[in-house]
Amino acid sequence: MDAAQARAEALKILESAARLSADETLGLLGSHVAHNYGLLLKDPIVRGEGPWLYTRGGRKLFDGVAAYSAANLGHGHPLVKAALKAFLDSNAPTVLGRFLPDPWLALFGHRVTALTGFDAFLPANGGVEGPEAAIKLARRWAKRVKKVPGTPQVLFAEHCFHGRTLTVTQMFDPDEKVALEGFGPFAPGFTRVPYNDLAAMEAAITPDTAAILVEPIQGEGGVNVPDPGYVAGLRSLCTRRNVLLILDEVQTGWGRTGELFCWQHGGKAAQPDIMCIGKSISGGFAPVGGNLASRALMDLFEPGSHGSTFGGCPISSAIAVAALRAMELEDLPRQAREKGAFVMQRLKAMAGRAPRIREVRGMGMMFGIELTQDGPDGHDFALKLAAEGLIVKDTHHWVLRFTPPIVATQAELEFALGALERVFCAAPVPA
Ligand SMILES: Cc1ncc(COP(=O)(O)O)c(C=O)c1O
Helix, strand or coil: CCHHHHHHHHHHHHHHHHHCCHHHHHHHHHHHCCCCCCCCCCCCEEEEEECEEEECCCCEEEECCHHHHCCCCCECCHHHHHHHHHHHHCCCCCCCCCCCCCHHHHHHHHHHHHHHCCCEEEEECCCCHHHHHHHHHHHHHHHHHHCCCCCCEEEEECCCCCCCCHHHHCCCCCCCHHHHCCCCCCCCCEEEECCCCHHHHHHHCCCCEEEEEECCCECCCCCECCCCCHHHHHHHHHHHHCCEEEEECCCCCCCCCCCCCHHHHHCHHHCCCEEEECHHHHCCCCCCEEEEECHHHHCCCCCCCCCCCCCCCHHHHHHHHHHHHHHHHHCHHHHHHHHHHHHHHHHHHHHHHCCCEEEEEEECCEEEEEECCCCCCHHHHHHHHHHCCEECEEECCCEEEECCCCCCCHHHHHHHHHHHHHHHCCCCCCC
C-alpha cells in the first residue's frame, strides 16, 4: 500500500469514530463489546487534555480518577506525545521478537532501574502481569533458593486488589460474589491475612511461605491507608523470616502518594524484594507494566521461563522512557505532596459540613471519601458528581475514589472541589 492510500484510509477510520453519535456508540458497545464494565455516562468521551475530558455532546469533565491513576501526568502529556510522534516518524520497528536485541528496551531498562534503585526490570503489558510474574518468581525462589519443604505459599491481604487474572481473582474478599462466583477452581498456595496487622502476618508465616504480597495503600479496597510503620514492619519481618516482600505499586507508584513509590515513606529500609509497577509508567499512552527486583532474584527467570510478545516492545519502551522523563521534569512526588496537602485540608473541612461524609482519608493525591450508609450509595453520588462535571468512581459501594491527575493546577482542582462541595454540602465553602 502506498503512503497516500494509507493516509486516506487512516483518515477514514478516524472520521468513522468521530462521526459515531452517542446512540451509535452505546449501541455498538452494547452489541459488540463484553459487558464487564458498567458505564457512568451516556455521552462518549472524544478528547482528553491535561485533567480534562471532552464529550461528544460538548461537555468538559474533570477526570478525578485519572484513568485509575494511569493518567497521573494528565491526558496527552506534550513530551510523551512528541516522543511518540518522533518515534513513529523515525520508522523504528514498533514490535520485535524479544529474541532480537532492542535498543529502546535497553534504554527503558536502564532508565527505570536508575530511577527506582532496583537492579533489573521485567517488562510487561499492564498492571496485573506484575503480581502474576512476581508470584512465579517468588515460587521459583522458594523452591530453588529457600528450598521450602512443601507447596510454596503466598500470603496476601484482606480487601486487596491485584487485578483480575485467574491467579489473583481468588484474592477478592469472599463477599465479593460478582468478582468470584463461577471462576474456580483456584490455584493452591495462597493464604488471606488481615491488612495492617503485622502480628497476624507473622503468625501466618510457615516454613513453606515464599512471599508476602500487599499494596502499600489499598486503592480499590477503599483507599485503606495502613499505620505509618506497616510497610517497614513487613520488610523487617520478611528479612527476619526469610520471606520475599512483594509490593504492588501499580496504583500507588509514580508519585501518586507524595513519594515516587509509596514504600519510600518508610525510607530505604522499607524497600521490597519485588515491586510491581504499571499504569502511569507510560503516561497513559500505552499498556505498560512490569516488575523490578535484584539481579540475583530476576536471574531466576532464564530464557523460556517467562515472557510476553508485546512486553517491552520498542514502541512501549519509547513511550515509557518519555513518560519517565516527563515525570522527572514535572517532579510528580513534590506536586502530589504540595497539592495533596491543600486538597486534603479542603476535603476535611468539607467533610465537617457534609452529613453524608463519614471520613476522608488518603495520602498525597490519593483520596477516599467514605460515605455514611444511610442513603444513596457511592454510585448515586458518582452520577451526581458527573452531572456537576467531575468524574469520580465508587468502590465497595460506600467509598468514592478521588485520584486527580497530579499535574492538575490549583484552579483546576478548585473546579473539582467546587463540584464536591455543591453535591455534598448545601452551600459552597466560603473562600
Ligand atoms: C494495586 C493494583 N494492582 C494491579 C492492578 C491491575 O492493573 P491492570 O488493570 O492494568 O491490569 C490494579 C488496577 O487497578 C491495581 O490497582
